[in-house]
Amino acid sequence: MSEYTLPIIFGVVIGTLTRIFMLRTDYRQYPTYLHGKIIHVALGFIAAGLGTLVVPSILEEDFTAVTFLTIAASQFREVRNMERNTLAELDSYELVPRGKTYIEGIAIAFESRNYLVILSSLVSTLGYLLFNIWVGLAAGVITFFVSKKLMSGGRLDDIVEIEFVEPRFDGAGLYVDNIYIMNIGLPARQEEVLRYGMGFILKPKNFNARSTIANLGQRQAILHDVSTALGVYRDSGTPALVPLAKRDLDDGRVGVFVLPQHKDVEKAIEIIGKVPTLENAIRMPTERNMKEEGNQ
Amino acid sequence: MSIDKYILAIITINPKKVPSGTAVFHCDSVEEMETITANLEAILDGIAHALTKETYVIVKH
Numbered sequence: 001m002s003e004y005t006l007p008i009i010f011g012v013v014i015g016t017l018t019r020i021f022m023l024r025t026d027y028r029q030y031p032t033y034l035h036g037k038i039i040h041v042a043l044g045f046i047a048a049g050l051g052t053l054v055v056p057s058i059l060e061e062d063f064t065a066v067t068f069l070t071i072a073a074s075q076f077r078e079v080r081n082m083e084r085n086t087l088a089e090l091d092s093y094e095l096v097p098r099g100k101t102y103i104e105g106i107a108i109a110f111e112s113r114n115y116l117v118i119l120s121s122l123v124s125t126l127g128y129l130l131f132n133i134w135v136g137l138a139a140g141v142i143t144f145f146v147s148k149k150l151m152s153g154g155r156l157d158d159i160v161e162i163e164f165v166e167p168r169f170d171g172a173g174l175y176v177d178n179i180y181i182m183n184i185g186l187p188a189r190q191e192e193v194l195r196y197g198m199g200f201i202l203k204p205k206n207f208n209a210r211s212t213i214a215n216l217g218q219r220q221a222i223l224h225d226v227s228t229a230l231g232v233y234r235d236s237g238t239p240a241l242v243p244l245a246k247r248d249l250d251d252g253r254v255g256v257f258v259l260p261q262h263k264d265v266e267k268a269i270e271i272i273g274k275v276p277t278l279e280n281a282i283r284m285p286t287e288r289n290m291k292e293e294g295n296q
Numbered sequence: 297m298s299i300d301k302y303i304l305a306i307i308t309i310n311p312k313k314v315p316s317g318t319a320v321f322h323c324d325s326v327e328e329m330e331t332i333t334a335n336l337e338a339i340l341d342g343i344a345h346a347l348t349k350e351t352y353v354i355v356k357h
Contacts, residue, residue, distance in 0.1 A: 172346035185346035185353075186334055239357060240343045 004056045007128040007136070011055070014140040015048020015121030016041065018147055022113045040110070043079060047072065047114040051121030055129055072118065080111040095234050096227040096243055101217020105278045109151065116147040154282075156222070157273030159209035160202040160254075164265045167199040167257055177201050179248050179255030189240050196233040196241075198263060200256040200272060210252035211283035218281035219245035222256055222272055229271045231261030302356045304340045307333045310350040 128136030
């Protein structure tokens with residue numbers, strides 16, 4: 001047993017534990033199946049190994065060995081592709097699809113979590129080797145919380161105010177507040193829509209939020225999350241019963257129309273508020289102005 | 297560019313007002329029009345939209 005055996009085992013264990021902690025099955029219902037979890041825990045274990053091995057290589061002045069991290073990078077980019085392909089394939093069979101922006105967000109999260117594992121293994125092994133196991137453990141705990149902070153993004157209730165509005169018909173046009181959603185012709189279908197439908201108005205709190213919720217992927221994510229959590233009154237062959245989100249062009253408000261199976265206003269507002277703001281949907285037009293003004 | 301919306305059928309009680317070139321179902325009453333529209337909506341997997349009070353269109357989205 002060399003002097004590095006224990007620190008390496010320690011680093012790998014810390015890294016793998018971090019990955020297991022970050023691998024949570026929540027309302028997104030993914031990954032739900034055991035095999036999906038095994039894939040990610042195994043990849044987390046590999047990432048932890050790579051992160052750990054960097055430290056002994058540097059201490060032994062074997063600098064070229066560090067280049068294997070580039071292999072790690074391409075390996076984990078492959079993880080992102082894998083997740084993207086799987087979810088995109090499955091999306092066509094969802095009653096309310098996730099949308100490409102949401103899928104890309106999930107795929108990015110899977111890739112970046114492996115890098116967080118590399119970081120936590122690297123830091124904890126470094127702590128162990130330079131000082132002692134307790135410093136290594138403390139470093140592991142700190143990176144654990146850093147990872148927790150890094151992996152939680154913003155939520156929709158940070159950027160919008162959510163208000164419940166009963167949907168209504170004006171002729172054949174379905175409206176949520178003053179926002180036109182769609183044209184439904186048959187009176188029987190209209191009754192169904194009014195019985196099961198719920199409308200919400202998302203009022204952006206600032207100009208940046210206005211652009212973010214205008215993103216079609218972000219809107220699809222809202223519809224998907226609400227339909228996942230509260231169920232959806234829909235089936236294949238009933239294209240008229242479709243949850244939709246449309247925008248008021250004048251002030252950027254978004255009218256969300258959903259058909260939940262469980263009609264609970266409080267819960268629906270809570271769920272919409274907890275929808276993640278997708279990284280790929282975030283726009284910050286005002287940042288540009290601020291920077292330009294700062295330079296002048 | 298592909299066409300992603302298409303009129304599959306028109307159901308009307310006023311045949312003078314609808315175009316040719318699409319399947320048109322002439323009906324005698326509003327009730328008959330609604331029944332036929334409901335059936336066609338289910339069969340064609342399209343959405344029934346009301347164009348006017350006298351005309352429904354089934355559109356594939």
